[in-house]
Amino acid sequence: MTQRELTAQDYLAMLRRRWVLLLILTLVGGPLGYGVSRILPNRYTSETLVLIEQPTVPTDYVRPVVSSDLGQRLSSMKQQILSGSRLEPIIRQYGLYSSEIDHVSMGDLVERLRDTIKITPIRPMEATAAQNLPGFFINVTMDNPRTAQEVCAAVTSMFIEQNLRLRQKHAEDTTEFLAQQLVDAKAKLDQQDAKLAAFKSHYLGELPDQETTNLNLLTGLTSQLDATTQALARAQQDKSFAETTLTQQISSWQAAQSGHNPETLEQQLSALQTQLANLQLRYTDDYPDVVKAKNDVEVLKRKIAESEAQTSPTNSEKKQKPSSEPAQIQQLRTQIHSYDLMIAEKTKEQEKIRQQINLYQERVQSSPAIEQQYKEVTRDYQTALDFYNELLRKKDQSAMATDLEHRQEGEQFRVLDPANLPDKPSFPDRIKFSLGGFAGGLALGLGIAFLLEMKDSSLRTERDVEFALRLPVLALIPDIDPSSSKKPMHPAKIVPDQMQAAVGGRA
Secondary structure, X not given: OOOOOOOHHHHHHHHHHHHHHHHHHHHHHHHHHHHHHHHOOOEEEEEEEEEEEOOOXXXXXXXXXXXXXXXXXXXXXXXXXXOHHHHHHHHHHOOOOOOOOOOOOHHHHHHHHHHHEEEEEEOOOOHHHOOOOOEEEEEEEEOOHHHHHHHHHHHHHHHHHHHHHHHHHHHHHHHHHHHHHHHHHHHHHHHHHHHHHHHHHHOOOOOHHHHHHHHHXXXXXXXXXXXXXXXXXXXHHHHHHHHHHHHHHHHHHHHHHHOOXXXXXXXXXXXXXXXXXXXXXXXXXXXXXXXXXXXXXXXXXXXXXXXXXXXXXXXXXXXXXXXXXXHHHHHHHHHHHHHHHHHHHHHHHHHHHHHHHHHHHHHHHHHHHHHHHHHHHHHHHHHHHHHHHHHHHHHHHHHHHHHHHHOOOOOEEEEEEOOOOOOOOOEOOHHHHHHHHHHHHHHHHHHHHHHHHHHOOOOOOHHHHHHHHOOOOOOOOOOOOHHHOOOOOXXXXXXOHHHHHHHHHHO
């Protein structure tokens, strides 16, 4: 049997042959397991449920400073709370392991107490809310139910206090760090601000944002220069006309006084001066016609001067006396004087406008180079300003989050179910031990039955005979019961000699 493949019928045959052994071991296993559960010492488990409450103020208004994964923080707190420095006071406070504390090291006792404390997080229902841990269970298993409850309550209180202390300390440290960084950022911003102010003061009027203003002013100054030039030309023309008129009036008046009539020369001079004024409006002083007209005017003036020189001294004295001149001549002299003042004023104004035009032209020409320097200065200033504003915003948020933690309105651990006083032991579970005993007895019976069957070399079926002799079966000889000797025998079938010898030997 151990060398051939077993079928389901073989296993059923084994069960039918060994069912008594299986039944005995199974019935013995249950009471045996229950007896073992009565021998083992009782262990009591106290459990508490701690919920993690979200902040009362929405995170859209006050963003919490502590943003790490809650599972990691819970694991870190677990390592801190279950350390030797935190568990040793609990051992001494509640008198745990009093019979062993004198001859067992404190480290072993702490390790033993640590094994009795179990922290089990409550997994969220939705996979997307993995970071929003709903809460966790704290289980403490001890020999005494009252001690288990007290230790569980103590550990729970340690978790709540540790969470509150860690969050407050983290918030305060973050606020202090941001405040120090804000001081450094302000110092850098002040440096950049001073550099920018010095640059603006040095290049006042030449900054890039003033380029449009400079161009507009340059256009306006150009228009003013054109207007001043035209006004100057008109004043010079009016002066020339007034001088011509004055000369004519003086000649007429002198002729009337001396009895001569230089009307012809004066008319020629007036015509030439008018012609010269018209040419000067259209051409420059170097133009040939202008030069010729000027020469003609000078020649004619000399002739008139020679003519006047021949007059009597009395007439000359009268001419020099303004009071003896007619009012018309005096008015013309006043006009010419006002024209001289106007020409001087317009000339000065024209020179001033030209200087201003040169200044603004230089500013416009140097604007690209200054703009490049201005960009470098403002870029550093803007970077420092953005960094300062960002730190200021974060510092304000951290300060609000710190105040929220001090008010205990942030994320909190709240005990939903306080540590209970167990009324029955959690270990050993006698029902489970009994069921385990039945299962163990059944398994042991199956194992023993299988070993017995594997050691049994009896040939029970045709397959056993065929597998052992490697020959086909031609006939079967039934067992002969002496009590039934009167019954007729079945005729034997013919089998090979080897088969007959094997069957005869087995019988």
